[in-house]
Amino acid sequence: MGSQDSLPIIWKAESTTEDYERARIGRVFNHRRPKRYPVAIVEADKEEHIVEAVRLAQTKGVRISIRSGGHSWAAWSVRDDALLVDMGKYRQIELDDESGIVAVSPSTTGRQLNTALREKGLLFPGGHCPDVGLGGFLLQGGMGWVCRSWGWACQYVKAIDVVTADGRQLRCNEKENNDLFWAARGAGPGFPAIVTRFYLQTKPLPSHIRGSGYIFPKNNFKEAMNWVKSIANTFDEDTEIVCVGLYLPDYAESVTLVSFTTFKGSDADAVTALQPVEDSVPNLYLQKWFSRPTSLQQEYVQQGLANPEDHRYCCDNVYLHNESNVEDVLEEAFTTLPSRKSFTLWFSMAPTSRRPLPDMALSMHSDHYLALYTIWEDEKDDQLCESWVRNVMNKIAPHSVGQYLGDSDFQVRNTKYWGEEQGKRLMQVRKKWNPEGRICGYLDNGDQSGAEGLPNILQ
Ligand SMILES: Cc1cc2nc3c(=O)[nH]c(=O)nc-3n(C[C@H](O)[C@H](O)[C@H](O)COP(=O)(O)OP(=O)(O)OC[C@H]3O[C@@H](n4cnc5c(N)ncnc54)[C@H](O)[C@@H]3O)c2cc1C
Incomplete structure (x- = not known):
């Protein structure tokens, strides 16, 4: 580790490969590692380090990239020839x-x-x-x-x-x-x-978190999707609703899991919220549970298991048009998963998607969020998983109104992320505050977009 007036900094040119690689990618969640190489990494543990890092980047005439949790799928923090400010040790x-x-x-x-x-x-x-x-x-x-x-x-x-x-x-x-x-x-x-x-x-914090789940054979995906879609928009407002295509240990084939997690003040309120699901579920499920107690801690553990560390990931996503025939458009995505760890997720977004949003850059959403998460361990399966995402998404994209930044990779696919006006305004605000592109912007193909930003055109 080198030192610049006590700044904790690891220079590529002065460090061992081991130290540099740990700082470059050690906190990157996706193990499909980028071949991009910053000039140095500042491991900031206080605000002053961040200010100092910006001044150093100015002096050296290099760009600044930023890492908070290291979970962007495309490893946006890792940029060629930039000074990477890693905030992992800065905690408050x-x-x-x-x-x-x-x-x-x-x-x-x-x-x-x-x-x-x-x-x-x-x-x-x-x-x-x-x-x-x-x-x-x-x-x-x-x-x-x-x-x-x-x-x-x-x-x-x-x-x-x-x-x-x-x-x-x-x-x-x-x-x-x-x-x-x-x-x-x-x-x-x-x-x-x-x-x-x-x-x-x-x-x-609601005192009672309860979950109901219904597992359908993959051949009944359309019935399951059609059902959940028909009840989601007007369902209880403290309940999260997801439909997931995945493999479960008990079944040889992939299944469709529809789950409802409700956050309430009492058991009785949770049962009242979840009862309409129990009353309307098509009698095609393999397995079900009703109003089972859970907690945020337990949910985090489950999410951690579904998204294992030390794995390779390739993702893509869309907001589908509200009127799309979701069960037809998504059938392939839910029933042809390329590996046992991969999953496809439909996330109900209504009624938030039907309410006016506050005045802010975020301005894109629809009733139906769809994301593909392919997960595998071995580099030899890169082509299989990446091409599955590309092929499936090519057929879904024509039914979309745009995309969520969080599960996107602009190097691979570029579409619309904001409303028309908000997208234009955002690019102006960016130019005002970062005219030289000192802070790395959106990582598009070849890392070219800089201060210009993204075109925000539906593809
Ligand atoms: C397993 C997993 C589960 C996920 N689940 C969800 C979910 O439930 N909901 C959801 O919305 N998203 C989810 N995501 C997507 C996730 O929110 C995004 O990938 C997000 O960018 C990760 O933030 P990070 O700080 O961990 O990532 P980083 O890679 O550290 O940051 C990503 C980029 O954001 C910018 N950035 C980060 N911090 C700052 C800062 N302080 N100042 C300026 N710019 C900054 C930088 O450009 C940076 O390179 C999930 C991702 C993973 C890997």
């Missing part, structure tokens, strides 16, 4: 008891935050996977717990602190530097500054 969770607003550092994970909040009887609707960093998650909008009716996680952001591309430290909220605050809720990995702190409104 400070709750203001009176307002219920919690100040967090961007590398804080959903599980860390909710573990701290649980003691106070509070909850933050962060990401489903325990170890996703709040930094990347919130900037792109954040599909957190019960997003379909509790809203986007970024709607709970009250303010942020940033270090700008020219090294200034600013507070951004509705009143101060409000264009940056606007952009921070939906710009994703093209945000034109470094967020050093989020101020988040928490919610009371």
Whole structure:
């Protein structure tokens, strides 16, 4: 490790390969490793290190890339010839008891935050996977717990602190530097500054979390999808609804799992919320459970198992047109998975998708979110899994209205991520705050987009 006025920095040219590789990719979740090489990595453990890193990048004339939790599928933090600011060691969770607003550092994970909040009887609707960093998650909008009716996680952001591309430290909220605050809720990995702190409104933690699940043979995917789609839009507003195509140990073939997780104040309320599912489920399921007690901790464990570490991942996603014939359009995605660990997910987004959004960059969604997650271990299966995603998505994409930044890879597919006006405004805000492209923007094919940003055209 080298030192620049006490800055914890690992220079590519001065470090052992082992030290450099640990700093370059050791915190990257996806083991399909990028062949991109930063000039140095700053392992910031306080805000001053981030300011100092920006000044150093200016002096050296290099770009800055950013890592919070390291969970972007395409490893957006790893960029050629950039100075990578890794915030993994910079940690803060400070709750203001009176307002219920919690100040967090961007590398804080959903599980860390909710573990701290649980003691106070509070909850933050962060990401489903325990170890996703709040930094990347919130900037792109954040599909957190019960997003379909509790809203986007970024709607709970009250303010942020940033270090700008020219090294200034600013507070951004509705009143101060409000264009940056606007952009921070939906710009994703093209945000034109470094967020050093989020101020988040928490919610009371519901005391009773209960789940119902129904497993259908893959041959009955269409009936299962048709059923869940018909009840989802008007279903109880504290209930998360997902439909997953996956392999389960008990079955040789893949299955369709429809699950409902409700967050309530009593057992009776949970049963009342979940009863309509029990009353309407088509009698085609292989297995079911009703209003089974669970907890956020248990849910995190399940999510962790579904998204194992040390694996290779290739993903893609769409928002389907509200009126699409979802069961036809998604049949192949749900029933032809290329490996036993892969899964396909449909996430109900209504009624949030039917409500007007606050004025913020995030401006794209529909009733139906669909994501493909292929998961495998061996490099020899890269071609199989990558081509499955590409081929299946080619057929689904014509039914889409756009895409969610969080499960995207702009190097592979580029489409629409924001409403027309919001997309234009975002690119202007980015140019104002990061005119030289000092902070790496969206990683498109060849890493060319820089200060220009993405075209935001539906493909
Ligand atoms: C297993 C798994 C489960 C997931 N589940 C969900 C889910 O339930 N809901 C959901 O919405 N998404 C989910 N995602 C997607 C995830 O939210 C995104 O990949 C997100 O970008 C990860 O954030 P990160 O900070 O961990 O990633 P990083 O790779 O550290 O950051 C990604 C990029 O975001 C930008 N960025 C991050 N922090 C900052 C900052 N402080 N200032 C400025 N720019 C910054 C940078 O461009 C950075 O390169 C999941 C991903 C994985 C791998």
